[in-house]
Amino acid sequence: MDIQKPKPWHGVTEFLKEYVIIVVGVLTALGAEQVAEWLHWRHLAARADREMSAGLQVDLVNAMERTAIYPCQRDRLAELASRLKAAAPDWKGTAVAPPAAYRGVELVVGEAFHVPRPVWTEAAWQSAIASGAVNHMPHDRIDGFAYAFRLADEFLGYENEEVRLVSRLAALTTDHRMSEAERLDALKDLAELDRVEQMSTVASGWLMSAANDLGVQPPKKVAADRLATQRAFRGACVRSPTIPMPDPAMLATKELRKSRTPD
Numbered sequence: 001m002d003i004q005k006p007k008p009w010h011g012v013t014e015f016l017k018e019y020v021i022i023v024v025g026v027l028t029a030l031g032a033e034q035v036a037e038w039l040h041w042r043h044l045a046a047r048a049d050r051e052m053s054a055g056l057q058v059d060l061v062n063a064m065e066r067t068a069i070y071p072c073q074r075d076r077l078a079e080l081a082s083r084l085k086a087a088a089p090d091w092k093g094t095a096v097a098p099p100a101a102y103r104g105v106e107l108v109v110g111e112a113f114h115v116p117r118p119v120w121t122e123a124a125w126q127s128a129i130a131s132g133a134v135n136h137m138p139h140d141r142i143d144g145f146a147y148a149f150r151l152a153d154e155f156l157g158y159e160n161e162e163v164r165l166v167s168r169l170a171a172l173t174t175d176h177r178m179s180e181a182e183r184l185d186a187l188k189d190l191a192e193l194d195r196v197e198q199m200s201t202v203a204s205g206w207l208m209s210a211a212n213d214l215g216v217q218p219p220k221k222v223a224a225d226r227l228a229t230q231r232a233f234r235g236a237c238v239r240s241p242t243i244p245m246p247d248p249a250m251l252a253t254k255e256l257r258k259s260r261t262p263d
Contacts, residue, residue, distance in 0.1 A: 048124070048133035052145050053216045055124030059152040060211045060218045062118045063204035064241040065226050069116070070201040072230075072237040076113055077194050080172065084187050088178075095173035112172035113193065115162045116230075125149040141214065148210040151203050158200040165193045208243050 080094070095110035125145060128134045134142050168189045171182070211217075231238045 042136065044131060044133040045136040048128040048131065049137060049141060052124040052128055052149075053214070055121055056145070056148055056152075056211055056214070056216045057218055058119070058121055059148070059155075059207060060216060061223050061226055062116070062120060062152075062155070063207040063211075064218060064223055065116055065118070065230060066201055066204035067208065067241040068227055068238050069230050069234060070197065071239055072234040073113075073115070073197050073201075074194075075237055077190055077197070080112065080169075081187065081190050084183055084190070087180075087183060091172070091176055091178040093172065093174040093176070109170050110173040111166055112169045113166050115159070115166065115197075117159055117163075120152045120155045120159075122149040122152050144210055144214045148207055148214065151207040151210065154203055155200065158196055158203070161196050162193065162200075165189050165196070169193075205243070208241065212243050 076096075083094075094112060096112070096114045097110070128145075134145075169186060172186060227238065227240075
């Protein structure tokens with residue numbers, strides 16, 4: 001078998017020519033690899049953006065519902081507080097029947113105050129973090145989604161607190177002789193519930209504003225059906241949700257980001 005020996009270089013010019021060919025070939029291969037990797041992460045980032053937008057739509061409808069029913073919740077709290085302050089020893093039970101959409105399983109003991117308990121999700125955000133896709137998204141998108149899903153996560157805490165307080169008020173649904181201690185405890189629970197409802201409504205408004213900044217809109221039919229259910233249950237006190245002013249802390253974060261971004 002004949003083996004071809006490498007041809008010797010004839011001068012510096014030929015050596016440089018071979019050297020340039022090798023360098024250019026290596027750089028081209030590295031460049032092609034980087035382009036392929038960039039395209040790969042761009043695809044993952046775009047898919048993560050779509051998935052997070054879809055996930056945020058669920059939370060957005062929940063937030064819209066919260067802001068829409070706040071006047072009703074405030075009126076119900078005021079009604080219960082007014083009756084308790086009257087200090088009548090013989091309490092006349094008062095209960096509300098939640099709409100069928102929220103029952104799932106029929107309650108054995110009624111509620112004196114009802115709050116929606118929908119599903120809040122941040123699964124798409126956690127998935128984007130785990131995949132590393134968020135590291136290849138624009139900073140404003142990352143900040144916006146992180147803030148919106150953090151608000152959604154806070155609602156789990158609000159709802160747990162609501163469930164606890166509503167359960168403590170269960171005695172208000174039945175006729176009974178009310179002691180002074182019970183009356184004062186019920187007023188304290190109503191005050192806590194008032195605070196939670198205010199905080200959750202403010203947070204709902206901020207989530208709506210964050211979603212709007214991200215260009216995320218609620219599914220119209222889903223939102224309309226949810227509000228229709230609430231109006232059938234609560235009446236004319238359900239308002240049409242509007243996007244309020246954004247969270248001052250989020251505005252400060254945006255301004256800080258701008259100040260650190262070179263022209």
